[in-house]
Amino acid sequence: MSLKLTKKLLQQIKLFIQNKDEESIISLFEEEHHADIAELLDELKFDESIYIIKLLDSEKTSEVLMDLDEDIREKILENLSIKEIAEEIEELDTDDAADIIAELPEERQEKVISQIEDEEHKADIQELLTYAEDSAGSLMAKELIKVNENWKIPKCLKEMRIQASNVTRVHSIYVVDNNDVLKGRLSLKDLLIVSNKAHILDIYIPKVDSVNVNDNVEDVARIMQKYDLEAIPVIDNNQILLGRITIDDIVDVIKEEAEKDYQLAAGIVQDVEADDSIIELTKARLPWLFLGLIGGIGAAGIMGGFDDILKSHTILFYFTPLIAAMAGNIGVQSSAIIVQGLANDDVKGSINSRLIKEMLLATLNGFILALFLLVFIWIWKGDFLIALAISISLVIVIVVAGIIGTFIPLFLDKKGIDPAIATGPFITTSNDIFGILIYFMIAKMILGI
Amino acid sequence: MSLKLTKKLLQQIKLFIQNKDEESIISLFEEEHHADIAELLDELKFDESIYIIKLLDSEKTSEVLMDLDEDIREKILENLSIKEIAEEIEELDTDDAADIIAELPEERQEKVISQIEDEEHKADIQELLTYAEDSAGSLMAKELIKVNENWKIPKCLKEMRIQASNVTRVHSIYVVDNNDVLKGRLSLKDLLIVSNKAHILDIYIPKVDSVNVNDNVEDVARIMQKYDLEAIPVIDNNQILLGRITIDDIVDVIKEEAEKDYQLAAGIVQDVEADDSIIELTKARLPWLFLGLIGGIGAAGIMGGFDDILKSHTILFYFTPLIAAMAGNIGVQSSAIIVQGLANDDVKGSINSRLIKEMLLATLNGFILALFLLVFIWIWKGDFLIALAISISLVIVIVVAGIIGTFIPLFLDKKGIDPAIATGPFITTSNDIFGILIYFMIAKMILGI
Numbered sequence: 001m002s003l004k005l006t007k008k009l010l011q012q013i014k015l016f017i018q019n020k021d022e023e024s025i026i027s028l029f030e031e032e033h034h035a036d037i038a039e040l041l042d043e044l045k046f047d048e049s050i051y052i053i054k055l056l057d058s059e060k061t062s063e064v065l066m067d068l069d070e071d072i073r074e075k076i077l078e079n080l081s082i083k084e085i086a087e088e089i090e091e092l093d094t095d096d097a098a099d100i101i102a103e104l105p106e107e108r109q110e111k112v113i114s115q116i117e118d119e120e121h122k123a124d125i126q127e128l129l130t131y132a133e134d135s136a137g138s139l140m141a142k143e144l145i146k147v148n149e150n151w152k153i154p155k156c157l158k159e160m161r162i163q164a165s166n167v168t169r170v171h172s173i174y175v176v177d178n179n180d181v182l183k184g185r186l187s188l189k190d191l192l193i194v195s196n197k198a199h200i201l202d203i204y205i206p207k208v209d210s211v212n213v214n215d216n217v218e219d220v221a222r223i224m225q226k227y228d229l230e231a232i233p234v235i236d237n238n239q240i241l242l243g244r245i246t247i248d249d250i251v252d253v254i255k256e257e258a259e260k261d262y263q264l265a266a267g268i269v270q271d272v273e274a275d276d277s278i279i280e281l282t283k284a285r286l287p288w289l290f291l292g293l294i295g296g297i298g299a300a301g302i303m304g305g306f307d308d309i310l311k312s313h314t315i316l317f318y319f320t321p322l323i324a325a326m327a328g329n330i331g332v333q334s335s336a337i338i339v340q341g342l343a344n345d346d347v348k349g350s351i352n353s354r355l356i357k358e359m360l361l362a363t364l365n366g367f368i369l370a371l372f373l374l375v376f377i378w379i380w381k382g383d384f385l386i387a388l389a390i391s392i393s394l395v396i397v398i399v400v401a402g403i404i405g406t407f408i409p410l411f412l413d414k415k416g417i418d419p420a421i422a423t424g425p426f427i428t429t430s431n432d433i434f435g436i437l438i439y440f441m442i443a444k445m446i447l448g449i
Numbered sequence: 450m451s452l453k454l455t456k457k458l459l460q461q462i463k464l465f466i467q468n469k470d471e472e473s474i475i476s477l478f479e480e481e482h483h484a485d486i487a488e489l490l491d492e493l494k495f496d497e498s499i500y501i502i503k504l505l506d507s508e509k510t511s512e513v514l515m516d517l518d519e520d521i522r523e524k525i526l527e528n529l530s531i532k533e534i535a536e537e538i539e540e541l542d543t544d545d546a547a548d549i550i551a552e553l554p555e556e557r558q559e560k561v562i563s564q565i566e567d568e569e570h571k572a573d574i575q576e577l578l579t580y581a582e583d584s585a586g587s588l589m590a591k592e593l594i595k596v597n598e599n600w601k602i603p604k605c606l607k608e609m610r611i612q613a614s615n616v617t618r619v620h621s622i623y624v625v626d627n628n629d630v631l632k633g634r635l636s637l638k639d640l641l642i643v644s645n646k647a648h649i650l651d652i653y654i655p656k657v658d659s660v661n662v663n664d665n666v667e668d669v670a671r672i673m674q675k676y677d678l679e680a681i682p683v684i685d686n687n688q689i690l691l692g693r694i695t696i697d698d699i700v701d702v703i704k705e706e707a708e709k710d711y712q713l714a715a716g717i718v719q720d721v722e723a724d725d726s727i728i729e730l731t732k733a734r735l736p737w738l739f740l741g742l743i744g745g746i747g748a749a750g751i752m753g754g755f756d757d758i759l760k761s762h763t764i765l766f767y768f769t770p771l772i773a774a775m776a777g778n779i780g781v782q783s784s785a786i787i788v789q790g791l792a793n794d795d796v797k798g799s800i801n802s803r804l805i806k807e808m809l810l811a812t813l814n815g816f817i818l819a820l821f822l823l824v825f826i827w828i829w830k831g832d833f834l835i836a837l838a839i840s841i842s843l844v845i846v847i848v849v850a851g852i853i854g855t856f857i858p859l860f861l862d863k864k865g866i867d868p869a870i871a872t873g874p875f876i877t878t879s880n881d882i883f884g885i886l887i888y889f890m891i892a893k894m895i896l897g898i
Contacts, residue, residue: 006768010688011875025786031656032532034678035675035676035677042795043618069795070834083886091488112734169679193556197617207480223699224695225704227482227484228484228697230618230679230696230697247679247696247697247700248674248677248679248696251674251696251700251703251795252702252893254700254704254707255674255703255707258703258704258707258711259707259789260710261707262710262711262714262789263784263785263786263789265711265714265715265785266714266782266786266872267778267781267782267785267787268782268786270787272785272786273786273789273790273793273795274786274789274790275790276802277796278806278809278810278813282784282810282813282814285782285814286814286818287812288778288782288818289672289775289778289779289782289818290818292774292775292778292793292823293769293771293775293776293818293821293822295771296768296770296771296774296775297822297825298770299767299770299771299774300764300767300768300770300771301767303767303770304764304767305765307763310759310763311760314756314759315749315753316754317722317759317766318748318749318752318753319745319749320743320769320770321748321749321769321770321773321789321881321885322742322744322746322748322749322773323745324770324773325741325744325748325773325877325878325881326738326741326742327743328774328777328877329716329737329738329741329874329877330738332716332873333715333716333734333737333738334715335715336712336714336715336716336717336725337709337712337715337717337721337722337730340708340711340712340722340723340782341724342721344722347723347724351805354723357727361727361730361731361734362728364727364731365731365735365738367733367735368733369738369739369742370477372739372742373746376746423715424780424781427890428774428777428778429670429774432770432774436770441820
């Protein structure tokens, strides 16, 4: 936290680079955390970043690479040779190494892998690359501390010291049998308290949470959160210990998941950032806008179909944006609550009881809002019947919108589709059309036209 | 994970409770994780939960209480005596204990505190209760392992063993001087590797990240994420070590923050869950709906002001829901991207450059959408001029909506207001009104009416 990102510092670094003052740059970055260096490189011009990456040693830059924005990392990797990339890979933990390699174009992937000198590291990375994208396997690292249940304490301590030098954080010490089947764990705290004379078989805790290598990462995140775990071992179908997942990666999963849902609710279909290119942002935003356009055209068509009452009841047309907005807002609210409840696994009871509850809720909200609208229109236009017709229509539109907003995410979830896609523009658009149609039909009925 | 929540299990437990079969209940829950027990109690009737809480010992139930839904916990605490609550508090870590006490009605708080027998625990909890709600102090626990820089290793190890028995997870060992000023840390990994003969002064790492007790929890979350920390020490203005924050609490902060933003974007003003009461849900949903109603009335008023062209250009009125929807969608998209960028601290450059970028983006999107609309209306109505007027208006509405959606969150952020409140209904409603107004004005201008 010591490297404060200021304009002055940036200027200074740019000057160092211009003067090719390598010594000053190296000494400046020597003591700095890789996350701080990455933040700084994000601010520099591209060839300046490359210059610094090539200058610093790969022990430092490998971690910096992991912290960079994905698009900047991609460009930097394009400018590093196969050998340089392989050197970075050697320094990284297996999970990060596999992530970097997976980002490379396919023809470079194999070349980089073949250049990795540490055979065990190479094999571990190759294994990790085989797991599906959202599986526990894709998130786990091979680095962990494991001891055999048949070892005695001195041997165990010796092995642990060797293994610990490879592992960034120790967390738990896993206990396996001769076939690498996960049996339990030794807690670090126990290790501080226990006497040196004990045997592993006698002291290990046989109860240990684990996940299967094919489990979905969101399920892993849920389990680690529920049980407040900071690391969880990953096993295969035969209970063989394959690796472990640490909480820092889970924090990233949780954040990404939340951002994806937020963007979906806001009508953005792919992961973008404010700094992405206009083309990138257009690709993410245009699809839902287009859906909104179709919805609007549908609404226009419906209004065209009611043009026989346009002259006699013009005021009905003035309130179509209000009807569309209310139907959309209600739909988004009710779907958001269901989507969030589903994500947190706390939507209980049947779909029917949900729908009845939303119906009551929408009716209550609808009545309060409609009463206000009734008084307003009555005063404005002095026509009680038309005020009543619009207000009653509003209540019915709100109830239907609430039911649609509740039903669609529950339905998608039952079908195994991510309900988050149902929020935002999708619900808004369908509710716009239904809302306006229902509104005119009910109003016509009440007004007897 | 062994206690699978099934209907059969629930039936069985309900039967045990009916028969007052205490032994079966105790043995059933004996080996279970508190998070699993809490999940189960959430499903039981209220007096059944109370029965179980009173039956199990407080070492177990204190953790269960922490995992329960807040509203259920509140009701259970109401049914426990001061003494029973104090017993639960004794078992909890200081941070959880303070959270529980803070949830009690004020008159019970002091009574419970006075019943805590462990004087140190009591003083720690009282200290924690003094910190502001969103400060690092409110999140930290007093439990940690600290060693004095002047100690020798054997004394250090002995003290650590004593302290470790009080701490759920060790993480780091903090090094302080005689005045409790934070000097650095001993890593657990080093401890596994280092020889027993070293002195603390010689081996401690002087560099340690820390946060001030008054820092905002969101800043703490950002720092811990950035540096991949699993625990961070909390100090006061004199660098004195006060406590520490662990990653599991930060995970909760990140999730809550994401949920709050998601709900705000969906027009829900307070933290609610699908299972909350209809009154609770109405209170959370009605305010934004009311804002939407006002917006809709404003739109109706604007349309009423253009009624001179209603007869000659009816079709303009058909497209008002489309205009409102597009203005709203664009506004929500652009504000969501800015809000997320601000939260992740990666919105760089000036407000002006942001606005110019959004203007270009909106123009591009607007042209694509307007071209489609132009062709559609031309074919539908056979009137090129009116199709052109509506399409050009759409482009301008989209650009203005994008600028409003970009500007408002940036402006709020500059003023120190959470920009997340600007997304969703707020932007939608203001864009509805502006959109329809601009639409009619531009269309009139183009059509020369």
